[in-house]
Amino acid sequence: MFGEYAYNLKISSNKSMTGHLLGASGGAEAISTALTIKNDIIPPTINYNSPDPECDLDYVPNQSEKKIINYAISNSFGFGGHNGVIVLGKYKED
Numbered sequence: 001m002f003g004e005y006a007y008n009l010k011i012s013s014n015k016s017m018t019g020h021l022l023g024a025s026g027g028a029e030a031i032s033t034a035l036t037i038k039n040d041i042i043p044p045t046i047n048y049n050s051p052d053p054e055c056d057l058d059y060v061p062n063q064s065e066k067k068i069i070n071y072a073i074s075n076s077f078g079f080g081g082h083n084g085v086i087v088l089g090k091y092k093e094d
Contacts, residue, residue: 010067012036012060013045026076026084033074037090040068 002009014032021028036042041064048061069090076084 006057010042010058010060010065011045012043014043016046016048017043022078025078026074029074029076030086030088033072033086033088037069037072037088041066042069 014029015025018028032043042060044062044064045059046062048059051059051061071087071089074086074088076082
């Protein structure tokens with residue numbers, strides 16, 4: 001989907017901090033994504049200590065990163081095929 005541009009994207013997993021929230025996962029993920037955009041801070045994927053060499057993207061390991069974020073994708077993949085994806089963007093007043 002993103003091709004070579006995927007190497008410019010930041011990937012973060014809040015599940016590493018919360019565990020699996022089951023039915024609340026999508027809502028919690030959307031809130032985390034909205035706050036990431038609002039505050040321009042990407043939360044870390046904590047306990048990321050043994051990277052898989054086959055997974056060569058930027059997973060924001062262990063430390064949050066300050067970066068201007070205008071849009072973000074929130075993915076939620078649950079048990080039994082309960083999946084959702086939403087794209088959120090920064091509110092800009094005219």
